[in-house]
Amino acid sequence: MPGLLSRERIIAGPGFNRWLVPPAALAMHLSIGMAYGLSVFWRPLSQTIGITQPAPEDWKVSTVSLTFSIAIFFLGSSAAVFGRWMERVGPRKAGVAAACCWGGGFLVAAVGARTHQIWLIWLGLGVIGGCGLGLGYISPVSTLIKWFPDRRGLATGMAIMGFGGGAMIGAPLGDRLMRHFASPTSVGVWQTFVVLGVIYFIAMMAGAFGYRIPRPDWKPEGWRPKVEARSMVTSRNVHLDQAWKLPQFWALWGVLCLNVSAGIGVLGMASPLIQEMFGGKLIGVPATLAQLTAEQKLDVASIAAGFTGLLSLANIIGRLGWASLSDLIGRKRTYMIFFALGAVMYALVPTAGRLGLLPVFVIIFVIILTMYGGGFSTIPAYLADIFGTQFVGAIHGRLLTAWSVAGLLGPGLVNYIREFQLDRGVAPADAYNVTMYVLAALLVVGFLCNLAVRPVEPKYYLGDHESGAGAAGSMAGKGAQ
Amino acid sequence: MTESPQEDEARATGGTSWFVLALAWIGVGVPMLWGVWMTLKKAALLFR
Known part of the structure; x- marks a missing residue:
């Protein structure tokens, strides 16, 4: 039994x-x-x-x-x-x-x-x-x-x-x-x-x-x-010990790491970011954050908390929405959209902030955070498409080390560049501009990693007698x- | 004919009533909706 x-x-x-x-x-x-x-x-x-x-x-x-x-x-x-x-x-x-x-x-x-x-x-x-x-x-x-x-x-x-x-x-x-x-x-x-x-x-x-x-x-x-129609989806399996040695694994590792780095960097800084970029404009007062009274700063902080909450929702909606869409348009195309659209969105943030376009700023971050969430939820399906389903849990487990690295890289980059800018005398409202361009550049690298993802060569697949041996x-x- | 214990077990775990299915989704759906509602209330400040 x-x-x-x-x-x-x-x-x-x-x-x-x-x-x-x-x-x-x-x-x-x-x-x-x-x-x-x-x-x-x-x-x-x-x-x-x-x-x-x-x-x-x-x-x-x-x-x-x-x-x-x-x-x-x-x-x-x-x-x-x-x-x-x-x-x-x-x-x-x-x-x-x-x-x-x-x-x-x-x-x-x-x-x-x-x-x-x-x-x-x-x-x-x-x-x-x-x-x-x-x-x-x-x-x-x-x-x-x-x-x-x-x-x-x-x-x-x-x-x-x-x-x-x-x-x-x-x-x-x-x-x-x-x-x-x-x-x-x-x-x-x-x-x-x-x-x-x-x-x-x-x-x-x-x-x-x-x-x-x-x-x-x-x-x-x-x-x-439909394996014939979509060569990026295999019905065969690559063993865990083989998968992580293949360039496809490391290209996907880079895809996840760079997508998460950019998103987690701004997610952790969302509250101070909107407060410093918009200051008193958030409550209809034409002043920078430093010029506000203690009471006004509390109001601004409440609005920033609302902004953070909205981003959390966007993150969740993106997890379901983008992953579902990837079933229709394919994983590779989905990540192409994340990286191309994401890079444009990050690059637009400084302009939206400079012009004081709060609704545009909010929409940009909502889109960015849906793609951050979508990156997490689409990657297991991408792995299953490339390496098969037999070892996908274990392969996914190894790929999650990219998350650990991104957890340090993203916030580290955002904080370091902000501090560096402030030390150089840049106004707090402009201290995130360079950061946004750097994050956009990260996404361009992510785009290239995604381009490098190709189907696995047939010699790496398990034979029919091996495939399924470890399955249920x-x-x-x-x-x- | 004797069935293996695994076959017995498989049979025992099979068959899903709609009641069980609805209960499972309500079990995770209600807390999620509560969480979404709390978050929307907080986010509403942004549009005041």
Whole structure:
């Protein structure tokens, strides 16, 4: 009898509806997507001793916010390291491990917040939680691609949309819980961590137990792969050990890294960017940000928070929209649009700012952020098209190291160039102009990387007897629909 | 004829009722809609 978490246990039987898999994947991704919302805890965590204001013994915001960088680093690393294991043991075991890591990470961090030990917060949410992020991120991707060979983009877009949307739920929920638990002796963070840890554990376990895999020869009813018409889509498979040695893998690594670098750079700086570029114009006052009163600055900050929220929505919509569109126009063309249109959009930002065209500025950033999100959600389908579906989960895991690099490169570039400009005496409103041109140049390089993506040479594909050997067992029932 | 345990298991996991399908989508859809609503409320400040 196969174990409860084993791969054989979750092979779909007759009559299984494949549309049950996306909500399971969403439950996983909506939970781990809270990684983007962790910033709601940084300020309260910097006042755990002083409660109403930071005490000398309290941590600095920069100290606690380091947790996010650690988590993203471990996301990429664990996805790369455990991708092969996940392909072997199946998505349910990987999903359960992810639930234990992410939920458990919150509990460890709760102990850290309660006992005021920063290393426990870094260990809990950063290292253990980060591994949960990596495992949770890749666990449904390969399964969805196998269930939706006819709509790979839509399927992965639905799941990865959840990662973008997790913070929309988790951040306001965390805020409300902290207010609920706050008292004269506590900022309410450790209690909130405990509650969130339990909620996320349950949601992710539900997702993991909702995963089902199709039998290897399963296809949607009436669907025939169109490999002849679209040479960029293969029906064969490249082994993981071979795939990462091929130029196609590194071209796609560059595609993801450059697309994410540009987007993540502006996403992290969206709030100060709009405030410094438009200043008082945001509230109808003809003045720079520095000339505003404290009260006016608060109003401007609220509007900037609204701008950031809008960008989060654009990011989510892009994840579903662009990935779905890529099913119709092809992955390569989709990334061509990201890089070409993106470069033009970034280059237009300084002009929109200089002319004070706020609606144009907002539209430009909304478009940019849809393409940032679309880049994440389209890449698994692109990998499946080029390398086949058999090892796509593990290959995707290795490709996510590009995200780790981009997480450092993008914000680093934006911050460094801004500081450099300010040091040279450039006005804050103009300090982002060069940055935008540099980000546009990054996208041009990304365009070239995408151009370099070609079909894999036939000699690298697995033979028919090897292909499918590691896939789901052949004992599945028939007629899954 | 005796079926293998895997076949038994496959049969047991098969068959999806529309109720289960709707429940699964509501389970993830409601929190998502709440999150979108909260974000839209925040974003509305930009257009005030």
